Amino acid sequence: MARKMLIDGELDKTSEQEIHYDFDLFVIGAGSGGVRASRFSAQNGAKVGICELPFHPISSEEVGGVGGTCVIRGCVPKKILVYGASFGPELEDARNYGWEVNERVDFNWKKLLHKKTEEIVRLNGVYKRLLANAGVKLFEGEGKVVGPNEVEVIQLDGTKISYSAKHILIATGSRAQRPGIPGQELAITSDEALSLEELPKRAIVYGGGYIAVEFASIWRGMGAIVDLCFRKELPLRGFDDEMRAVVARNLEGRGVNLHPRTSITELVKTDNGIKVRTDHGEELIADVVLLATGRAPNTKRLNLESVGVELDKKTGAVKVDAYSRTNLPSIWAIGDVTNRMNLTPVALMEGTCFAKTVFGGQPTKPDHDNVPCAVFCIPPLSVVGLSEEQAIEQANGDVLVFTSTFNPMKNTVSGRLEKTIMKLIVDAETDKVLGASMCGPDAPEIMQGIAIAIKCGATKEQFDSTVGIHPSAAEEFVTMRSVTRRVSAGKPKKNL
Template sequence: MARKMLIDGELSKPGEEEAHYDFDLFVIGAGSGGVRASRFSAQYGAKVAICELPFDPIGSEVSGGVGGTCVLRGCVPKKILVYGAAYGPELEDARNYGWEVNEKVNFNWKKLLHKKTEEIVRLNGIYKRLLSNAGVKLFEGEGRVVGPNEVELIQLDGTKISYSAKHILIATGSRAHRPDIPGQELAITSDEALSLEELPKRAVILGGGYIAVEFASIWRGMGSTVDLCFRKELPLRGFDDEMRAVVARNLEGRGITMHPCTTLTKLEKTEGGIKVHTDHGEVILADVVLVATGRLPNTKRLNLDAVGVELDNMKAVKVDEYSRTNIPSIWAIGDVTNRMNLTPVALMEGTCFAVGIHPSAAEEFVTMRSESRRISSNKPKTNL
């Protein structure tokens, strides 16, 4: 769905009395989209509040953290592990180029994990300062929508307080999905995989997307035995088929055991580890089973049904091309809308939202866009 900006869409009509609200904008969820929308709105002169669950490296229904999934439990910590895993094969290759590497090279998983946690704690602090410097009021607690212009905040001590807002923006993102199979509670998601206390010696991964493929590469690069199970003939569904085939060969070349056209049917806890059953009758013993089978929108605890905000069959918030719900004062951006679930998309949606609901910002944007077009049209033509 194409995103649009509601230019001057919220200007009051002549003679219409402006209602008084505690805030011009209240944002629920301080991930990439929510932080961007609140910061930009505040910089355009709006009185803005944002709420987020308390920080924890592993997200849950009662924990989160300013910065959101990508910063705290996604791209950033994952890249740290990817970089760490890359050194194993490089050290092995170094022997062939004259480097005398000791026969046994030790790897300290706990040290890498500690450095990863230090980094996301640092980033969590940076995002808080970004909000503070922009003049955004940050509340730690769980936000619920209790009316078209009212948010209830459940504070950390359990007490509740309500705030009114001209606009409410839902930006609560998504959470990893667990398949409905016997023993599913024995599996972990990408959240827990980024914070495991011990490096698994044997890992089974269910999923063929980039999260599954990346964790397979990470753990294999650190010396683990990895079995990758996925439903299609090749991993990375939706990508170019030739590239998928190359990736599959490279994964096998790294020593990852591939199980195409395979899913898991049951997990069992045993003394020797987790017994993993596949739909082909195979049984694999693992220390860790990672399920990377997609994510679901975080709408369960927002009270949206009671307010009348429409959700789709995946429980994602339904919005129009302006990111507006069926309730005119309530909006939603990012993964909670289940459109294109990527951080840069959430950032741009946050920008468009902030510009669209503030007339002065809209005028500034239109001026900037016109100037940009004028400069582009005056550029000399080149033949490349």
């Protein structure tokens, strides 16, 4: 296949010569983004090959699996555990709704783990079938780039086979990182946390990001004693500060022990468990210590720099332009490996845009503005658009902040003391809604609809003119009439 295409008005010179390649496209990494790009490219007539490491729930440099992090050791199994952890508190709440729950309620961790594994094995098969049905050739093994148009696949038996490709797409995602703490080998990452043989009775989580607060919620919901240590004053750096405070309050309200402005300095194995020392002189004991201090682009074994692909010197991320193209015209990259916006749906969008650009004759840039996301702590947080702090920093004029804090209707009977909070950020001059956030039950389900409105440029007046669904929490987003505060642009913010 030799197509000419336009990118920013310039002819793609690499497509002018008729050269025979084994594949029009070869993809390294069969996660969400890689599978999407492969399928859609094949549907546009491309001959596509893709390689992925053999399946295993716990990722390493030797194993992985079709479906990638999200399906096998990320979003999907995590959400299954969140569901499992939610039933404990739900059973407590049910008593005031008339349900006579026996005093002894047992939780079978191994059963849930088995069900989780069954589901990710099923999904691994689904993704393989999606590739096969699209005509994509799947190779099981480790892929390396050995030239601008050549990929080497190291098969399970060690055999190395090279394939030529007109275009190469890197979609290898990211991997959990371990901080350089003495004794860090005693701890686990999120990979292992999803496949523990035994549910810990005492757990320490180190980190303030979404993975950290989610696992703190999961283990606490299942009855474990949980300590959460993080370096900032509040967890979830980068999110709206007011919502971060709500998440912290909810975690404490559900029994998680918070240790803000705390760093772990050492882990020591003892007869009673793992001793954790902090920079405040504290000593904590746990059965499991989870290091959730970040992830890094998975580029170390791809041989990219040797063939001239530029990587970010600090993170190792693949540098790409607005169309996901590297400095080498034949090599592209999407998803977490580019470290742009590390979310599964974003990788899917980037994969779709890649296929349109390269094989669909429709040069398309992925749009990273107003991307909604959720943190599946219990209860969850979900946001779209600008936080209050971002709006103040970016706005040319005043910013209007609308908030609603209320006791969810369910809690009025159950007796659970946990407020839901919603927030809208509005440009005072244009009336355009710049951002929305919610922490409370069903927040991600509600925010997906709000995201459409914000993506379409909805104004606060249009929100106000929309009739609410009653009784629901979601209706609060269209009934916030009074301004909570008006903030002038550029007002300095406190670093939390």
